Amino acid sequence: MRHLSTVIGSAICGALCFGIWPEMWKSYGIMGGWITAAIAISICWYMNHWMGIIRNPPGRIWVDQGWAVSAAGIAWAMVRFDARFRHAVPVLICCLLGGALAGAAANKVNRQRSDSQESTAAGEAEKSAHA
């Protein structure tokens, strides 16, 4: 039962994305897609991550609403266009791989940044100690 709020928030986010995104893009082109991100993702983020409808206890691995959008895109196309799931697998693997690479890279970059910040902070502390 404690996952109920996650399911509800994900369902709304997924439905909102694929209910309006394709239509906005087909009507207004590239600017329609951009505006949809600004209006749909922003309110979904506010509900799911700022209000915490998708459960993310502190100190745990972050579960993003991207999982919901991803699942919704596949389910939407399977129902709407009779698409086959196995056709999505190669691109899905590429996306997961790219995302994981980005996670690893961000982790490395974060460590470097915190190291350099610590060293500059230590340097400044040393300077002020000398002064």
Next chain:
Amino acid sequence: MLEWTAQYLPSIGMSPVSVVTTVFGAFAVSFVAIVCWRKLVEDFGPAGGMLAAGIIIGTFWVMNHKLPGFGIHPEGLPHPDGGNKQFGLIYQGFKGASPWVDMGTAIAAGFWFFGFLEAKKGQRIPLAIESLPRIAAAVVGGAIGGAIVGLVGWTGANLFGYR
């Protein structure tokens, strides 16, 4: 060389060069979201998060998911030799016949793997196992929402003679 890598391979539903563009598009949007989103929220509060939705997701949507042939100026991207070519970095497999693969997959996987690596070495596996039911809930919820939206193709649309 480029010609060979751009050739469509039916076995994987995309060309080798599409693998490169898909992985790079997924990498780019995930990296920016992981690095910048939290900081934007720290700096500007909830408004920063809502701003990030537009300036990160919206901008990278244009890079990853735009497709020619629709919109106010569909002729804005002329394509002399026809064929099925898509201009977003994330390729939609099997010449667009595959279910829609969204860059949300990449962002979610990126945040998950980032959190996995940020955890201390001994705690990684328990934390990963703890996150699995929450991911499953998000996936199930998203699938419910997406499938229900997909149903309108079979109900509302045929009122107006569309398929």
